[in-house]
Amino acid sequence: MTQRRLFFIHGAGGYADDGPLAEALAAALDATLDMPRFSDDDMSIEAWARPIRERLEGLDADDHVVAHSFGATVLMHVFAEARLAPRSAVLLAMPNWGPDGWDIPQYVFPGTGSLLPSVHHCVDDDVVPVEHLDLNAAFLPSAPVHRHPVGGHQFDGLADVLAAELNTAENR
Numbered sequence: 001m002t003q004r005r006l007f008f009i010h011g012a013g014g015y016a017d018d019g020p021l022a023e024a025l026a027a028a029l030d031a032t033l034d035m036p037r038f039s040d041d042d043m044s045i046e047a048w049a050r051p052i053r054e055r056l057e058g059l060d061a062d063d064h065v066v067a068h069s070f071g072a073t074v075l076m077h078v079f080a081e082a083r084l085a086p087r088s089a090v091l092l093a094m095p096n097w098g099p100d101g102w103d104i105p106q107y108v109f110p111g112t113g114s115l116l117p118s119v120h121h122c123v124d125d126d127v128v129p130v131e132h133l134d135l136n137a138a139f140l141p142s143a144p145v146h147r148h149p150v151g152g153h154q155f156d157g158l159a160d161v162l163a164a165e166l167n168t169a170e171n172r
Helices: 015-029 045-057 070-080 131-139 159-170
Strands: 005-009 032-034 064-068 090-092 118-122 145-148
Touching (some): 005 015, 015 159, 070 090, 118 131
Parallel strands (some): 005 032
């Protein structure tokens, strides 16, 4: 049997900061980590979406997808294309780009396509305010929403909790 993969999409400028979470999550899932470095210079949706699409095309049905912060935003844009969707995905600390969030129209995601991801946020996130979770939950009313009391923007100490959610989502 081939070992499952964890495709982890880091946040903006977060390759190094997201590494420990990605590694802990891969270990908790007993999965091989696939965490490519995305551009810090070109923050356009397409610059990030192109390599995400390529990676998604290579995933098996049992592989896991986790996206953090800006990476979750781009993943939602890719899902809206409805061409590629893994069986399950987890979105961590996803900003809301609408008028009640950070109000940057170019990043507002158009829809979810065929995938219903689970959405996680920590109350003590000091980068993306937890209010963004409520805005995103309103946009994704059927999505499982998880509000963690602690863990900060990097979900410190929550790899096992997130791994359990991935394993549960896989069986939905």
